[in-house]
Amino acid sequence: MKRSLGYIKAFVLVAVICFLYGFAEKRHKSRGISEVKVRFTDNENLYVTEEVVNKLLIQNKASVSGIDKETLDLNRVESLLNKHDMIENAEVYLTLDGKLRAEVSQRKPIGRVIGSSSFYLDRKGKVMPLSPFYSARVPLMLGFNEANISKVYPIVKHIRNDEFLTRHITGINRLKGDKYELELRELDFNVYFGDSSNVALKFNNFKAFYKKAQKDKKLDTYKKVNLQFGDQVVCTKK
Template structure:
């Protein structure tokens, strides 16, 4: 009799669980950042692809397919989809992170992986401008932009990177009237270390506004041209 009761409860629970439908979708954006993508946009994407989470039984929902759909979105870098025992669909979403804005016929971002990323309707990222670069040159400039982004001093001062026709780069700085000739993207650690030393010395001597050009292309030297 006891065994019969156990089997009855197990069968009842199994039947109830099988018939349970997904009641809602819980979205979690990593780092609490949902700047470029809204929850409404995610739900719309699922609906457009016929993932009717409020009417599909748990056993019939392909979580891998949902992950693939989400990761195909232009603003999503990674998605982890899961389902709770009480019939709720959850998704942990990592959005793509822009590190530069490329000025072209149709402007776009470059993300932290060095890939083209469309602008967002919901948020405008405060990142350096990049000019003179084509899409097939993004991987060339990616190490340079990443280096600047990871350096507090450079992030504060560099506002624009311009690729010249000879393949060399010129930088423009915030609130300073001179341009910085960086050259190629090689030896950027040495070049920026020299630039920081020059900047601190010129600021101490109150001569930052005395120059119109600072050239970092000559090894350990910083060649300056006065106005």
């Protein structure tokens, strides 16, 4: 009898604990979100504002009041953020004290196409729309559209990843036959690059030429520099 009574007491105790846990869990979920906070990686919010992200986080409602944790669909909100034209990646989560957090990485433009159709080329080689909030300082690109932009991507990417080239190259012009010409900062000669083959070799040759011509104080004596042959730099003097 005593053993049966002990089992009953244990059962009742477990039942009470389960009830209290379930009640607390339900109450926890039903609590509203106390705070929304957005953090941009690299501390940049250039192309999309915190206000825009907040609106997506709260599922297009005017405020977080009235939205409880159980109602909020984190996967859906994260998906909304990742579909935004200016966002590369977003992670959304809730803290234990009821705060909604979002870690947002913005897309990074590496070139800007100007003309009848204007847009950015991002660091992954994809078309990125211009932002109403910020204009990136990247090489200007003439003669491009969404159909042919992918062919020049290896060149633009190499420029972006090289400090010397980023500092000196300000523009890329597309010529017939998917050949390219580069414009330089503060110099009146253009660089004929040719097609997008042997990118690293051509740029290494150009950097070697530039530094030698600068040392010899001859940069102003050229009107054209040709890199298309890959293994050499052919220069035309004024």
